Amino acid sequence: MKKTQQNGSRGRPDFLLLILTLLLVGFGLVMVFSASSNIALVSSKFNNDAFYFTKRQLAWAVLGIFSMLFMMNLPYQIFKRGFLLLFIPVLIMLMVVPFTEPVNGARSWFQIGSLGIQPTEPAKLAIILYLGALISKKGEKFRDFKKGLVPVLVIVAIICGLIMAQPDLGSCMVLASSAIIMIIAGGANLKQVAVAGGVAGIGVAILAAIGMATNPDGWEYRIARFTAYSDPLADQQGSGFQLVSSLQALGHGGFTGAGFGESVQKLHYLDYPYNDFIFSVIAEELGFIGASLFLLFYLLFLWRALIVALRCPDQYGTIVGVGIVGLFGIQAFINVGGVTGAIPLTGVTLPFVSYGGSSLLVCLMCIGVLLSISREANKQDKPERTKRSHS
Template sequence: MIKRRLKSFDYSLLIVYVLLSIFGLIMVYSASMITSIQIYEVESNFFFKRQLMFLMLSYVMCIVAAILPYKKYKNNIFLMVMIFMMFALLIGLFLRGQTVNNATSWISIMGVSFQPAEFVKLALIIYLAAVYSKKQPYINDFNKGVVPPVVILCLFCFLIVLQPDVGTAAIIFATGAIIVFCAGMNWKNLFKLSGIGIFLIFIFVSVMSLTGHSFITETRMARFTSFMDPFKYELDEGLQLVNSYVAIGSGGLTGVGLGKSIQKLGYLPEAHTDFIMAIIAEELGVLGVGFVLFCLGFIVLKGFHLGMKCKDAFGSLLAFGISGLIGIQTFINLGGVAGLIPITGVTLPFVSYGGTSLMVLSICIGLLMSVSSRANLEMKEKEKLDS
């Protein structure tokens, strides 16, 4: 049985994931070594060593997730415990959360700091995929089949917006919307759900304004105005975007050379996290950027293809949700780096520095491999029966 499982794994997905994560580790070292010394006053390989530790742990998590049958996560008790734990972690942020960059997104347990919202991304994908796969017989019953899981989704997004972390909330909501769309409900229910969603957003913004907690804060307005005309605010709000443009424009086809970036010398803030793609463009040029886009595009398309190929509703929705998450997060990060959308502080999947994000996304790859393995085995069994 183990031999059959090993043969059925999609090793192309694993190879691309490993190559991209190792590339990300190299770029984290290159982008962070000056920052480590100048700003954090630690050794130059501080962030590299931490990312390497998280990467090794992530590989283990990926393998475990790939080996375990994904259908075990459909268990009702597991789903209830998982959702309760995520809810407790988000509530815990308001009690003992750590504030970084004006957002209370971090929590420390037994000396280990992490972002609960990253785990919420994965938890909600599993939850929505499991629930909607069970509701297939009555998926077009709006009150019974559609609404209940969406209420849970909106509740979690609301708690994350309050941190405030609008970027992560947007990623989670959009990923949930993809799963809802792929669940197979009719267009009438989809339009009805969209209308209710717009109405609730309007109510939320209005209530926040009436209670003196305006959703449109000075910080958010600054991000929007600097995105519209970064050179007008190049000494303050537009600093990151202007220096991102300089880095991207300096790279050309092959870049200035690995480790030779000028912008990482204190000019571009968050060079090893949100804006690591700008450093890749500067040091490795179009070729480096192309490699990252190819790898991420391969993973996303592979996941969507798997979602269409898998005959099991839970596995299919799981694949669609994971691919949607990686694709949306990539778009939001690169959109901010290129000035296409306002900067949100979202990291680039598998490449940016960040242990929590790397571990969660690695588990996602493991789940995709688990779904792929099951789908391949079922296909081979069907071929045997047909022959």
């Protein structure tokens, strides 16, 4: 009897979310290979190894899955008390990274040998856990603008300011949007949120202006991306080259696709086809049908993650869960919207699919938090199911 009680102390994780996540990661590995194999094969920089990027991504995936399982087996309430263990190191890294050597005009990476660490990625999880703890702790006081909303906005503004200093406008937009979703989920007054959003927009504009003045080289490339969005054909060989190449990939894919591994635009036309532009490769090789099915699958994944978040028995878990779903959804929207020309390109990756170890690791850690939440929700449901089975 005692053994049964111990085993029933926590519910089962949401297996549907787990399976959808693993399928998404597996698909990402396949597409990373397709998008990167030719580039890696012809370059001595990558040891002329067609599997160079795939092997590295696989290693991060294995580490991420173990991290996911570890966090899944922790009661998610522990993150409410221990968020500073992640938040403080991330804050320090964000303060230091603007002084590192620039890569592609941005100081966003810590380079340790051949290993690159992007502190913006763990910052996304850290700020979600921090805001979840802060909002739920305030309770009804959170509806008070000065005592509730302002302290939260100050934290978000500080983190966004540090990210803009790199500069990384795309990640700043993702993090700020996720924070707004969490604030709304926490019960904030929508009018106050709108006013705060307007102030935040002005703040971002000011930070961008300061960044342009202090780091013109870093911002020149990003400004060119925005101008190319309005008319990419005006400078096809310059600022519009990447967007035009991406649109050509979509067109070449047609309805049924060119076939797996048959992308043309990944052959030194698209910069980082295995990263920012991996959806372009998906659409070119799998066509409109394949790309649409992929997006439908992604929506199914987001829907299931949202269901898990909303079933959480307490406010903290719900706010954190909704923040994680918002993070995935917004980042995917910005990535797909950028490469299809719907919105300006920002260099944001496609979660779980694009190449990038830091991103994949943090995404899987986020899933670990959601699975921990699902275990608590299933624990709450278990007595009711047991009662019905004995009636």
